[in-house]
Amino acid sequence: MDSPLHLIWDLDGTLVDSAPEIISTIEEALKRFGVPARSAVSPLRIGPPVRDVIRNSFPSEVLPDTELDEVVHAFREIYDSSDYERTIPFPGMDELIHNPHFVHHVITNKPAYATNRILDKKGWCGQIIEVLTPDTLLHEDGMPYKKPELFCHCRQEYPSARMIGIGDMAPDALAALAAGMIPVGVLWGTGTREELKSAGCRYLVQDGEELLALLNWLEYE
Secondary structure, eight states: OOSOOEEEEOOBTTTEEOHHHHHHHHHHHHHHTTOOGGGOSSOOOOSSOHHHHHHHHSOTTTSOHHHHHHHHHHHHHHHTTOOOTTOEEOTTHHHHHTOTTSEEEEEOSSOHHHHHHHHHHTTOGGGEEEEEOTTTSBOTTSOBOOHHHHHHHHHHHSTTSOEEEEESSHHHHHHHHHTTOEEEEETTSSSOHHHHHHTTOSEEESSHHHHHHHHHHHHTO
């Protein structure tokens, strides 16, 4: 086809394995307020905004809302000053991002400051034409855009482009579908095969090589 595919990438769990660094930073922030990691009612599951990640594992009877806000603030303070050496691209992702055959976007729940620092440290800023995060765009009432709204905004910017949403969790697929994009689920992140299929993913891939082959096929489908 004459026009290239636009790839709408999720970041955590899709382009980079950030879980070890995020989890250790959450544990360090909790420790500052005397909340032991063992008090979690379920394992930390990376993907949603960090406040939701912590709340899902530490209910209000373990971590009241006021303390949760302080823990999130401490997390941001620690995480934003990181060098992100423990945040590692998944195999094949660096090659895909540097593939000029595609047009690359990133839409993530991670705030803009940390997102752009990670992209810069991985040498990807020059390859990605657009980065959208919850604090990139605000509604008139000051509320941040949710992920489906960010996908729809991207679609409105490029109405005639063929767009593929690539992510590791069900919300990524649902957001892509809501914006009229083709969702592709990657199986190396947080989400399960069943979750991604239930969210409407027609295509699931096991690794970067399989993803590249699928994208080359979708271009001419």
